[in-house]
Amino acid sequence: MKKTRGYKVALDWFQLKNHRPFPFQAKAWLHFLDGKHGLLNAPTGYGKTFALLFPTLIEFINENDNWQHQKKNGLQLLWITPLRALAKDIHRAIAEVCEEIGLPWHAGLRSGDTSTSERQKQKRQMPEILVITPESLHLLIASKKHKNFFKNLKGVVVDEWHELLGSKRGVLVELALSRLKAISNANNVTASSGNTVSGMPLRIWGISATIGNLDEAGKVLLGSDHEGSVTVRVKKKKKTTIKSILPDEIERFPWSGHLGIRLLHKVYPIIEKSNTTLLFTNTRSQSEIWFHALLDAYPDLAGVLALHHGSIDRKLRDWVELALSEGTLKAVVCTSSLDLGVDFRPVDTVIQVGSPRGVARFLQRAGRSGHSPGAVSKIYFLPTHSLELAEAAALKQAVTEQTVEHRLPHVQCFDVLVQYLCTLAVGDGFQPDDVLPEIMSTHCFQHMTYDEWEWTLAFITTGGTLDAYEEYQRVEIGEDGIWRITQRRTAMRHRLHIGTIVSDAVMQVKYLSRGYIGTIEEWFISKLKRGDKFTLAGRTLEFVKIKDMTVYVKRAKSSKKAKVPAWLGGRIPLSSYLGKTLRDVYRQAAYDEFASPEMKKLAPLFALQKERSAVPKAGETLIESIKTRDGHHLFVYPFEGRLVHEVMASLLAYRLGQMQPLTFSIAMNDYGFELLSDQPIPFSTENAKALFSTEHLFDDIQKSINAAEMARRKFRDIAVIAGLIFQGYPGQYKKNKHLQSSSALIFNVLSDYDSNNLLLKQAYQEVFDFQLEEARLRSALERITDGEILFKQPSKLTPLSFPIKVDSLRGSLSSEKLAARVKRLQLQAG
């Protein structure tokens, strides 16, 4: 290969830039040109784009003597990326390379932001390289004669695959790839007579950051083509320095809390001495609070401090991102909205406020600083309460041990399958027997049964398998045996709904004069009265009125008494890796080993914990029984994250309730959970193992939690993805008024009359896999019963129990009939 014309052109380009291709880049080129699929494991800022852009160019130059002449080549390379912002950046880089090596190719960009005229132009003449989002790719597949767009395609690169993998957008990618492969295969067979030069199959490559299940990531991406594929890794690891912002006196630092504002004065010097700082908070409301607090305390930051989160209007966010890359900002307070995205070169410092809850997320955020190869990422950890310092110590340990979380791929997503079949049906239509093998070749649907396939087909044509839904019209089977969506309105609505990102029930916030500010959740705005003040995008706004799903506001004169909106975003629980490392850190504390500065600082707190109760050693699970004025508390500390604790608490409450009638209130955080009862709780070291047993686990869970309620909540996304409800579009809100309904309503009627509906079953399955994390729960229970129970009866609350008692989410477990319960509670409240 090294002797070929294309390779020389590539080398020349690298020389122009004063360096040589990295070994991993050359390796990726070789494998690609060899016809292999693969996965590239590289951190950002290491030149991964060039590793997978060049092989297509090299191959083309090698195969075309007149490569410098402009001609219509059709689409050669498809570059799938999860973010529009990233797409722009990559598009720019690609266009630059083509120009610099003198290849007269067009590089196109296709995302939700692309104008209609540009999209039409692309359809008439596809550019050689197209950078696209998964949703836009599905929209292309939904257009007539889509096969023509892809008939010359040589390669597909899926960027940031680790990000897509853990969501249903990953399933969109899997399905799109199955289609592209089928088109390519069909072409290679029919075109054997003539003009396909290389005869190479379509090559598929993913780019992924380091995750715990990298091998699985490759399998999911490539499906049944995984065999014989290669994984190319960047050997050099990125260096990360982690420093905690320590409170001066641990004795006066709170035992609970979640804001961290108390350490504000320690943040300012860091911002001051850094070039540009990103300050990550875990929630949007927390970021609003931090933004205001910083500005109030340090007015000189005005103008160089910005705020960035997912509910701020896209245009404002774009402005912040632009200012970031131009280096005109000193600091940005942000949320996970800046976890991903283009590289902001000026950023040299990152501050994480509160627990990042996972190692991968922490590293990802750290990686937002020090972007160039070889540069060191610098991250500060700012604890919001004392025990979080132990988490900082655990994070440091995890980073040195390089343990990173898994990303769990979605399987058997019938909502996405329903959507995909409709996508095919609005395009050229499909024949079930043709697409079935394609779909079965994906990782997501490899274990789909024939019955499930039949159900899906029936669902999009008659509504259900048992009895046909009257007048139901979606996909129709033509006399030619082709399945199509013929109704124009249905087709149009489907195109508008392609994708798996389901937005919350939000309202746009707009100035009376003009200009959007962002979005706010309906339930928050419903609590506001005219004249009430709230903050959004760092501004203090006065609520004026609601009209047509838009909240009209004006600038408030003062920021006094302004409410901070809360967004009910998914709160991420502590990952099991971080939990495990945290238990390890506690074990060291049990032996009075305080190695890190964080743990040294925490030593007095652990001494108090020991004095009042105990610190668990390896293999021990600490359980504390404490009596206070509130009643009898039982605290358990498995360190398995909030979600697992919720289920474990309900399970334990249910099993204890079987021994004698008891009503519990339940509370939990990421470290442990609490059962509270007005009567003594019959827990002892003797019955502990039985209470935590995995026997009858499934049945007991079913009886102890309200799975139907959880599934009803999960069903919202499923219903939107499968096209069962319509998300309100601004402007279109009124038109579809008679089709408005809530997913809960549809969930209820389906539960009542169509309980075999696979979408319902999927909702329950998602609850078990992602909400209850059944696998994790099971292994946690096994760990507890295999180890020792350290049962203590402290006379006072302990440093470990305090935050759970005061600062956590509460639930309850009761076996009373609903009506009886409402009556009793009404009487109590009297």
Added chain:
Amino acid sequence: MKLTIDGQHLEMTAERAVFWEEEKALILSDTHFGKGGHFRKAGIAVPNQVQDRDLAQLEFLVSRFQPKELIIVGDMFHSHANRELEKFAVWRSRFSSLRIILVEGNHDILPKEFYQKNKINLEQDGWQKEPFSFAHHPPEKNNGRFTFSGHLHPGVLVNGGGGRKLRLPCYWFSNNCVVLPAFSQFTGLYIIEPKPGDKIVAVVEDELIALNNF
């Protein structure tokens, strides 16, 4: 649950309708007949049984109270005509002696001939039958007469224990007016903001519970 208003005897039911003893009238609101069919026509799979059950529920009430007339305070039909309305017409023909009065709601957009054919008397907001008044939209001001209305699909948040909120359909008495819960089970809830002095009766499964704090 029984109550007396302006000397008239009324019985509220957990089936979301009120029986007026003196006039032998069954008062209900927001039946949204044809809604499932409307959704299905648009490619959204909603089971057929939804309207079947609503009609069965109505039939149950009719056989229990033997009313002479139905007073529906609006949104009897969800949208344009579809086959579910033919089913309704069949149902209607089985109770041909039953008078039906519909106080037109914003959803009732069917052509006038449909109502004539199905012997439904159309009335407008503010229609009166001594001593009461009937309106689809709850009146903004107290007009001196007790009014039956609908439109809102009122629901209330109730403490379900342990900090959890239950969403329940309800009868909302406020300002000399009652807002009836939506009769159809295929309807959502609008969570009301009750004022001091209001009275709320929640539908909890098959029971009615008067709420004393909300």
